Amino acid sequence: MSVEAQELDLLANDNRGKHQLEAGFDLLGWDEVTQGSVLASFEGDASDISLKKSEERAYSNFNSYTATVxxxxxxxxxxxxxxxxxxxxxxxxxxxxxxxxxxxxxxxxxxxxxxxxxxxxxxxxxxxxxxxxxxxxxxxxxxxxxxxxxxxxxxx
Amino acid sequence: MAITSIKNLKEFSTNNDRFEGAHTLCPGCAHSMIVRELMNCTDDNLVISANTGCLEVSTAVYPYTSWDTSWIHIGFENAATAVTASQVMHQVRKRKGTLKDNDAPVKFVAFGGDGSTFDIGFQWLSGAMERGHDFTYICLDNENYANTGGQRSSATPIGATTSTAQAGTHSYGKKEKKKDIVSIMAAHGAPYVAQLAPNKWKSMAKGFQKALETEGPCFINTVSACCTEWRFDPKDTIHITDLATDTLMFPVYEILDGHELNILYRPKNVMPVEEYLSAQGRYKHLFKPENKHVIELIQSDIDKYWNMLQRREEARV
The missing domain is CATH 3.30.70.20 (Alpha-Beta Plaits)
Incomplete structure (x- = not known):
């Protein structure tokens, strides 16, 4: 994860998709993101993710699983x-x-x-x-x- | 390699999805069906790269990513280049023993749309195939530049109207025929080249597993029905793909080592191509009396191509 991405203090998502709107935190603007940024899909180690069901996974707030359409x-x-x-x-x-x-x-x-x-x-x-x-x-x-x-x- | 069971759908469905929802592809888009199927075919770690296209812009909308594996996006033409470079890096680090888990199997896959495969990334793809890296390239063929508003690409078939090859009083849409990418890739001598369709989920899963298992560069062209630009109702995606394979507009076949051709799906009743054309808005104008010759041309091309495939399969050359 890049430094900028780490600095984003995303709140835990009790409410899927609403955590960004309600938490009122500042997302980096498109012109502030440095080249080569990485969004981590999971918290911690994810090497055995194919063996885990979605309810057992530690999704990070960058994973679109935490969003809604x-x-x-x-x-x-x-x-x-x-x-x-x-x-x-x-x-x-x-x-x-x-x-x-x-x-x-x-x-x-x-x-x-x-x-x-x-x-x-x-x-x-x-x-x-x-x-x-x-x-x-x-x-x-x-x-x-x-x-x-x-x-x-x-x-x- | 940890292959997952594809004996029947029930067993296939015990896999844990690694492509997450809430991506922004259109409702009913076949891209995500194909991607999900690939990722459910194996339990191995995957390194995936994507060319610019619908798949890339819709699955990595900042601050979200829909990928539960390593995923790289770089330029419009570079998916093959990026993934082959990663593969070489993995090889070298494995030799030096500097990987976290030296024995964990990793598969390398590149996704491209038809625009980036047939046109923009063609040279890079050809280079990667020639260098012979161990990777799989999957083309999601929706026959136009759907991401930017449906311009014609060299995958657009003759007679289809697109935003840059419009049908009207003086034109019946695109006048050139579709590039035969599968034969071009087979001519590179690649060990596994195939054309697959998501409605035949089993032959598709088998093909994907074969490609991932095969050492060397593999190429798969997949039919990805595009409800937005082909102009049909989103719920009909699988129905349209059924028509595409049953009218032989998209024959499902594989070519091994550049010469050994196998037909993977033979429709029981081959339908006339009108069935496929009339189901889509982009071919509506072909049913005017002055454009009747285009339908006849499409049908005769299909018949010739199917005949060629059958004869090649028989001859085993």
Missing amino acids: ASWRVIKPVYNRDICIDCQNCWVWCPDTSIISRDKQMLGIDYDHCKGCGVCVEVCPTNPKSLLMFGEHTDLGESLADWPEKKKKEKK
Whole structure:
């Protein structure tokens, strides 16, 4: 980490993405950053990071994991555990690392990083889909109540 | 090398992601699908460099970085140069025994967009391939300079409208054909060259693992559907990529040691190219009666190329 970067006294992020706005600290301006700066993604040693799950990692405040893009979203995917078959299609094709999967099970959606693109809904193979897009302000109970019934195959 | 299991998606999904969210790529961008897949293919430490392009400007927006590995950004053309230099430095320090962990395996990967691979960084990439360093170069091919507003690059296919090759009353968009980068790289004699697509996640993961395992310079061209400049709905990224591989606009194949060609995906029903073209806004003008000959030209080019691939695979030369 460069000297300038070390001098940045970033406060701990209790509130993801808000720590910069509320802490009121001074970020270095673009013209003050020296060439060859390094942003460390983790606090301390990170050599075995590929073996750690994200909840076990010591993210630094420079890691975008601590930021949020939730404000980009106008519609959000809602997850219905009852229909899901844990195929992990949504996990492999999510562009924003927002599908939380642990031990071969889909657990849910990381709404801090989801941008609401809808790819996960398109690749969901179940009938009816176990992921559907709803308006950003619809609450979970309401969306689950609105879930469509199983579609019958159209006879040819 | 610590390879992760790609037997099925469930096992693949037990990997710990090393590419973090809250990067600023467009919603539905295929770049991050490809990057995530590469980083989930291995447990080894990675040294990654990126050319200027969408991936670079969106994943390292000060004060944030989305990379959980060592990541270098320098000039528009230098990803191959930077990563090969790091590789040589690693080699020398390993020999001298000055590394913190001398036995830890490290893989070197460079990412470039099509602009920096086909045009701006071409000379540097060619040099790195010729010097024979042990690295993998991955081109995220979205067929235009999407980062700066969709200008034409030499990867833009014939007939597509871009901001600098606009379709209108006198033109049907870009008039030149796409550069065949895979053959050019295979002609360098590289041990592993491939064209892969993110919708075929397994062949893609296999290809990535093969490239990382192979000693020597490897090149992979990946189809990266760009919802902003190809003009389709972000949710359709995988659908468009499906169409691209099923119409054989992007055949999925690999070339070993510069000559041994294997086709990795053979569509059961080859679709007419109109299906792919009509799904995107950038080809809308081709469906006017006066531009019909362009579609016919694209289709005949595809057929010729697919025929060539099949015959090369059969001949094993």
